[in-house]
Amino acid sequence: MVETAVVETALAGLDVEVRVAVDAPAFRRLTERLIFDLVIVVGVGYLLSGDAFFRRVRPRPMRRPEIYLITHQQSEQTVMGLLECGVDQYMTFPLNLARLRAKVIGALERA
Amino acid sequence: MSLVISWLSVALLVVALLALAGGALLAALRARRREREKQWSHRVAQSLLVALLNDEPCRFELPQGAVVGRKRLLAEVVAALRVTVYGLNPEPLRALLLAEGVDRWLARQLRWAHGAKRALLLKLAADLPSMPRVVAEAVRHRRSTTRVVCFAVLLVEMAAEPAQILRLAASYAYPFTSVERGEVLALMRHSLLPIAYRPLFESGSENLERLAMALVAQFGIEEAEPYLQAILQRDDREAALRALFLLVQLHRPLPRRLVAPLLDQLTPCERRGLLRRLVREGYSQRQIAPLFDGEERACYARMAATYKRTLAAALGR
Known part of the structure; x- marks a missing residue:
């Protein structure tokens, strides 16, 4: 919960609509109704759960929306594996809020 | 007698039903309490973070709300x-x-x-x-x-005392496990300490050496190869094995004169595990040929072929 609050606070004041899904079923419901410009995933648990996350979020063969992953995992192999799966930006905790905000602004301008 | 038994059965049934209902009620109350605590923590985290980022910590007030265990x-x-957040002022x-x-x-x-x-x-x-x-x-x-x-x-x-981290690590009574190593490295990162691997290898402390190897693994520091080769030649089998697997992870050359004495000490199961790691890291047949006999080389070729089939299938999709 604190990690989600941190990411929400980093995006406060931006001219964007932020939706938060606290678990996999909530995320599935959101993706059924909405198309996102950017998806920020906190933690790797959902990506490794067996749910077809990338196929759910991105229609083939598009590379949109961009997917940012923020996690505590530092291992080189984990990072490489997730980048190969389709993650666009990989960030680790502790998080630099100003950097996250700047990346999000840049991604939304490109979208 | 039958009347007594039937009344007893009814009484037992009532008690069981009451216990079930009581358990369900307790579970519901606990879930409600956990939800209230989550909401309260979320509000505190957001408002505290906003106050800190705006440099106005004195404006922060704990939100009201009936939560048990506020401290x-x-x-x-x-x-x-x-x-979670980088660069927060602790004061x-x-x-x-x-x-x-x-x-x-x-x-x-x-x-x-x-x-x-x-x-x-x-x-x-x-x-x-x-x-x-x-x-x-x-x-x-x-x-x-x-x-x-x-x-x-x-x-x-x-x-x-972040400045004393290395001295404290060296004086710890037990050799670090992998979990303890990870915790210490995380603490060093949060403390924003500059970390150099050379002094850790040269310190002579087992725990500092384990920290150094974890750093080398995490950042892929190939320049640490001479230190790892020195550890390979030690009598300490566990340390030599750790150094060998780290050299494999870094995809460094494995000279026969250094590696063969250690390989002779391994069980067949451990040798097979090493083969799997070598395949995963992409060593060629020629690189591993001096280290293994004919049967193991054939096993290696089969494992490599399996990996290549997976790679070809992924590319073709």
């Missing part, structure tokens, strides 16, 4: 914020915790807790800004017979 929740929120957080009496609460909890619960509280103390009363209470348990408590005290001491 514990506040401590957990502050600890989570410190672990306003320390002042807030002292003003709310969290240090007195935590010191009291540490005094009366035992075993794993004490270790968890110590870990919480290590994640919070250092408070003198808590550190003084933690240090009393330095010679605990419970290893997790000893390590948690070490973390508290390291968090209180």
